[in-house]
Each structure stands twice: as structure tokens, then as C-alpha cells.
Amino acid sequence: MANNHAHARTHAPAPLGGSLLTPFTLLLGVLSAIAGFILVYRFFYGLGAVTNLNDGYPWGIWIAYDVVVGSAFACGGYVMALLVYIFNKGQYHPLVRPALLASLFGYTLAGVSVIFDLGRWWNFWHIFWPGYAQVNSVMFEVAVCISAYIVVMWIEFSPAFLEKLGMKDVKRKLNKLLFFFIALGVLLPSMHQSSLGSLLVIFGQQIHPLWQSGALLPLIYLMTAILLGFAVVILEATLSSTGFGRPLETKVLTPLSKIMLGLLAAYLALRILDLLWRGALGTAFAFTLEAGMFWIEMAAFVVPLALLAPASARRSASKLFAAAVMLLAGGMLLRINGFLVGYQTGDGWHYFPSFAELMVTVGIIAFEILAYIVIVRKFPVLPAAQPATR
Amino acid sequence: MSETYIEETAEAADKVAGRLGINRREFLQFCAATATTLGLPTGAEAAIAKAVEKAQRPSVIWLHFQECTGCSESLLRAEHPTLEKLILDVISLDYHETLMAAAGHQAEAARKAAMKAHKGKYILVVEGAIPVKDNGIYCKIGGHKAIDMLKECAADAAAVIAIGSCASWGGMPSTDPNPTGASSVGDVLGKPVVTIPGCPPNPYNFLATVVHFLTFGSLPAVDQLGRPKFAYGRIIHEHCERRAHFDAGRFAMEFGDEGHRKGYCLYKLGCKGPETYANCSTIGFGDAGESNWPVGCGHPCIGCTEKGVGFTKPIHQTAVLRGMMPPASYPRIVEEQGKASFAAAAALAAIAGAAAGGAAMLAKNLGKHDAEQQPQQKGE
Numbered sequence: 001m002a003n004n005h006a007h008a009r010t011h012a013p014a015p016l017g018g019s020l021l022t023p024f025t026l027l028l029g030v031l032s033a034i035a036g037f038i039l040v041y042r043f044f045y046g047l048g049a050v051t052n053l054n055d056g057y058p059w060g061i062w063i064a065y066d067v068v069v070g071s072a073f074a075c076g077g078y079v080m081a082l083l084v085y086i087f088n089k090g091q092y093h094p095l096v097r098p099a100l101l102a103s104l105f106g107y108t109l110a111g112v113s114v115i116f117d118l119g120r121w122w123n124f125w126h127i128f129w130p131g132y133a134q135v136n137s138v139m140f141e142v143a144v145c146i147s148a149y150i151v152v153m154w155i156e157f158s159p160a161f162l163e164k165l166g167m168k169d170v171k172r173k174l175n176k177l178l179f180f181f182i183a184l185g186v187l188l189p190s191m192h193q194s195s196l197g198s199l200l201v202i203f204g205q206q207i208h209p210l211w212q213s214g215a216l217l218p219l220i221y222l223m224t225a226i227l228l229g230f231a232v233v234i235l236e237a238t239l240s241s242t243g244f245g246r247p248l249e250t251k252v253l254t255p256l257s258k259i260m261l262g263l264l265a266a267y268l269a270l271r272i273l274d275l276l277w278r279g280a281l282g283t284a285f286a287f288t289l290e291a292g293m294f295w296i297e298m299a300a301f302v303v304p305l306a307l308l309a310p311a312s313a314r315r316s317a318s319k320l321f322a323a324a325v326m327l328l329a330g331g332m333l334l335r336i337n338g339f340l341v342g343y344q345t346g347d348g349w350h351y352f353p354s355f356a357e358l359m360v361t362v363g364i365i366a367f368e369i370l371a372y373i374v375i376v377r378k379f380p381v382l383p384a385a386q387p388a389t390r
Numbered sequence: 391m392s393e394t395y396i397e398e399t400a401e402a403a404d405k406v407a408g409r410l411g412i413n414r415r416e417f418l419q420f421c422a423a424t425a426t427t428l429g430l431p432t433g434a435e436a437a438i439a440k441a442v443e444k445a446q447r448p449s450v451i452w453l454h455f456q457e458c459t460g461c462s463e464s465l466l467r468a469e470h471p472t473l474e475k476l477i478l479d480v481i482s483l484d485y486h487e488t489l490m491a492a493a494g495h496q497a498e499a500a501r502k503a504a505m506k507a508h509k510g511k512y513i514l515v516v517e518g519a520i521p522v523k524d525n526g527i528y529c530k531i532g533g534h535k536a537i538d539m540l541k542e543c544a545a546d547a548a549a550v551i552a553i554g555s556c557a558s559w560g561g562m563p564s565t566d567p568n569p570t571g572a573s574s575v576g577d578v579l580g581k582p583v584v585t586i587p588g589c590p591p592n593p594y595n596f597l598a599t600v601v602h603f604l605t606f607g608s609l610p611a612v613d614q615l616g617r618p619k620f621a622y623g624r625i626i627h628e629h630c631e632r633r634a635h636f637d638a639g640r641f642a643m644e645f646g647d648e649g650h651r652k653g654y655c656l657y658k659l660g661c662k663g664p665e666t667y668a669n670c671s672t673i674g675f676g677d678a679g680e681s682n683w684p685v686g687c688g689h690p691c692i693g694c695t696e697k698g699v700g701f702t703k704p705i706h707q708t709a710v711l712r713g714m715m716p717p718a719s720y721p722r723i724v725e726e727q728g729k730a731s732f733a734a735a736a737a738l739a740a741i742a743g744a745a746a747g748g749a750a751m752l753a754k755n756l757g758k759h760d761a762e763q764q765p766q767q768k769g770e
Contacts, residue, residue, distance in 0.1 A: 056728060204704075317760055321753050348726050352735065
């Protein structure tokens, strides 16, 4: 391990350089622009003009995907900070800054997406205002906690900007305080990622028994958020290595995947025991959409467990990547199933996102990737490394 | 029917009426009503009258745990024919915390004495749920925990009857998160008992069960949940006076609207009649006429007798229809709402396909890279 560490990265982060204008960034730009256009339309003509939201489904993919899944996909920064600064695993340090950057955009856009979904969006500040806020609500906890975490993450990430701008004095002073923000940066996601699960607790009967785990929901959402954090670090490290023609970071990712494997086994045990304990597993054998979605979700968790079980598989970049992608799909399905597929507010109500809604979500993802590419090319995020030798 | 039989019945009725200080007609009406409630054939009212006249007066021990005493109250407030007089005449109520004159140690002594004197012959009636969490410390009477008291009294009882939803399946105290671990009598004793669920249950259902025991020496036939079939064999919706409105698609859409004032079906206001087993729609409450029950008064049924419905589902959430749908030619109860477009479905499928395809291609390329790395790693 020590050898690995020395071998891996002693280089400080440095801007990647290179051209910003490629066919890929152009495509991302076009997708972002389409989303921007739809959103302008939405703010002028209202939600009904753009979305398929209705009285039975007052929220759709802009909340279920952009906020709930989006913020869980953005847990890379949280998980890396947890490993490096709390469990003192210094060998993962090179992964912190890129993971934090991905989280920064994921969370910021998740926070902004809430405003897109608010009918009377100009009142969004009410939730922060003491006279208006309903302090006993789970939604309040989620809103305040996510907002605070976004601010904390920008502060955590600011050394990258300060280095670029040459503000060494400010950076030195900030470094003395940074431990406080890092601690907050671990505490806050633990709070709101579990609270996103608590949101479903209060829906009670309206959530299908396969996803209504009651008091265990916060734990289930927190465990999968951490799992998704690991998976997204593997995905992001692999994509930036292949995309920017840099050497693969498999040697750092292998021990990471071992932790992920343990957590995945624990999560699956908890999930299945909970279903058995509540007597809900029977509903999975009915011929329904919910049951079908449940099995796809479970497969997306079980296959990576089998895939990564042999030690040799965890050293294979392709298997690590495949497992990470499947876990991301599983974590996404758990949330989509809980918040939309298994959510029934009354007979006769249906929801399927409109084309415009989908394009906004696609545009937001495109914008995240675009912003990531721009930042890593212009600011010191990725560790300086020799060009790929393969 | 022979003349002597009628005379005997009349004689029995006279005796009971004299004993209770009520008139004979009222008593015979009661016998007939009970026989009807039980679904018994003509002539049964005579058997009932005779059984009541003989009045073996079985000893009854009535326990109260986590409840509101509403079950006892509904029994005492029944009006015709002075039901409380009858019930106190046909049974010997040896222990009932609300009604007995004794207090303190005297009360407990009465219970012990009754249990000893009528060992194996007394009827145990339980009202209220039993807390089992933390060793059952959340309900104590005379220093004894509810769970201990129930087990002690049930051991030598001839029959155990759970009255009210709390005793039958946990009822309101067992609502999530159920902080005291409120459990039903059946769960605590680990065996099925006769249950008369309801909040409160109709007093006639309880009385008819007791009278059945007196008349035939056995408890009435029950379903798998221990509910007497004569009272809980059918869904409320089946015999609801507003059923015709349901079938015709005429619904009250909100309280006070035209449909509500005209007495239309309350299904869309959340009536749980279609998933609740009870005879409320046929016998009514409080002896004040058939319109006197929740739906008759214009409020949707909350499903108080049914586990998993009453105190669990939101009151105004629409009920699950159990095996009954109006004919297809009638207006639909539920209008399908919300829209989906083919373009959006196609776009989502394309995105999912592209993501899966991209991931698969990348994994394949990485696989080639792994293959190249493998010999190197072995060499290291």
C-alpha cells in the first residue's frame, strides 16, 4: 500500500490545459442551451406549459432525478472527505479535489433545480426566513441542509480558485479554518441524505410497500448515498482518465472498491431483511410495474456484488467501471421507484415526464459535465501526471 | 308452531318483563331483533326468550386496558329495550372497572373470588389493547401489568371475547409508531378468540354473541379473524343504502355540495365501506333508526372495524374496491388522469440505451486495457 501511495501521486494538482472547443463540448453546450430555452419558457408560462405534473403527482423528474438522485450522485466529495479526513486514509487524497468538483456542480444544480419545480418560485426564500419557515418539517431540514452544504462545498473547493488567482495570502488564512468546513462537509450530507429518505416516511401508505421501509428509510438512503459516492468516484476517475488521455487510477480505486463491496453487502442484507420483516416481499411477485422495477433495481445492486467479489476483479478497470455504472443505476432506481413509480396518491393518477421535462434534465447533466471539463482544464483540480504511456 | 309453544314463549316473556320492569312487547321485540341480527330462522326468538328467562347468569369478568371505555359506553347507552338492564340480567357482571361499586383492594378481591368460584365457566370480555413493549409496563391496574392480568384471567375462562377494535386487532393505540407495543388479545394469548371489532362496535353484535352462547351453549360461527360471521360476513358497501348511487356513478365530491346534500355515494370523500367488513349498513347505531350510522349521517365510513384500514389509512383517501365494480356500461368511478407522450417515452428509452451502450463500449475498451496490463502486473 505504501508503495502504491508513493507510486500513485506525489504531484500537486495542476490545470489540464488544452482546447475547450471540441465536438463533445459543443454537443454539451447545445443540450444545455435547449434546457435553458425550455426553462425560460417555463418561467414565463408556468409549470403546466412544460411539464406533465398534475394534482396526483405534484413532483416529477425535476425533483426525483435532478434533486434526489442528482444530490446522491454528487456524494463523491462527501465520501472522499469522509475517507481522507475522518478515517485518515491519505492514499485517496488525489481523488478528493476532482470528486469535490463533481459534487459541487451536482449539488449546486440540485439546489437550483428545486426552484424550477416550485409553482410560485418567487417565494423560494420563505423556507429560509424565520417568520415563514416551518421548522418541524423534513422538507425544511433538507432545504436548509443542502443549501448550507452547497456554501460549505464552495468554500472547501475555493483553494483551487485561490491558487489560480494567485491569492496565496487568503489561501493560507483559509487553510487554517478549512478543517471546520471539512467537518461540516461530512456532517451535512449525512444529515440531508438520510432526510431525503425521511421524506418518504411521512407519505406512509402512499408509498408502495416495497419502498416504504418506515424508520429504516433514512438509513437505507444514507447507505446508498455513500455507495453512490464510491461508484461516482470510480466513474468519474475512469471517464476523466480515458477522456483526457491520462493513465488509469485503478491502483487507487482497487482498495476503494473493497470498502464499497462491504457496504454493498451490508446494504443488501438490510434491504432484504427489512422486506421480509415487514412481509412486503410477497408484493414483489405480483405482475405489476412496481414489482418489475423492484427486480431491475435489485439486480443492479446484486450483480455488482457478484462482479466485485473476487479480488482479481477489483483490480480490473473494466469490471470496476461496470460495477460502478450498475450501482449508479441501482441507486437511481431506488430513488425513482420510491419517489415516482411506487408513489400512488390516488386512483387514476398517472405521470410520465414530458419531452420538455426530460430535455431539461438532460441539459442539466450536460451542463454539469461541460462545467467540469472547463474547470479541470483551467483550474488546478486533477493531479499533475505524466501523459498517458499506454 | 303449536299453541303450547307460543304460550310458553309468552309466559317466559312475561317473567323476564316482570323481572326487568319493562313491558312484554319490548322484550319480545328485543328477542326478535337479536334473532334477526344473528340471521336465525323464525321461531328462534322464542328459544332466545326462553334462554333469557332461564338466565343461568354466567359470570362475566370484563377487563379494561388501553381504551376509551367507548365500547362499554355504547352498550350502556343502547335504548331499546333498556339493553343495559337486559345485559345485567342475563349475565352476572362480577368485575367491570367502570360499573362496579367496589374500589381498590375490594375490586381486585371480587375478581379473584369470581375467578375461583366459576373456574373454567366464566366468560372473559376484554376491552382495549395490551401494551407489550418494555415488558408491558405502560398499562397497570392495581399494580398488575395488563399483560399479566389478561393471561391470569384467560387461563381459566370458558370463552374469551375481545370487544372493540383495540382488543380485536390493536385499534387506535397500535397506530404507527405504536410506542407502547399495543397488541390484540389474540396476539397476547397466542390463540384465536372471538372478536367484535368496531370503534365502538354495535352493541347488538356483542349482545347477540352472548345471547347465542346462552341459547345454544356455544359461540357463533366466526371467520378467520375470529369475527362472528353473522355481523362481519359482508362488506358494508354490499348493503349500503347509498349503493345505488355508487353503481350509477353519482358521488358527493365535497362536503356540502349538491351531491352531498342529495345523499349521493361518499366513496370519493374517502368512504371505506368498500373494504370494511361490518353490518353497520343493515342494523344502524343507537336504536335511532336506520339513518343513524356514519354514512347515513353524511360522513364517509373510516373503516374502524378493519385492521389496516381504520386508524391507518387517511380518512379521506379513497378505498380499495374489494371485488365489486359497477357494470362497464355505467360511468367510471375513477377517471384516468395525467398524460404521457410517445415522444417522451421514446426519448427516455433512447437516453437509457445510449447510456447503457456507452458504458458497455467503455467497459469493453477498458477490458482490452486490462488484458494488456495483466502480463505486466505478473512481471512486476
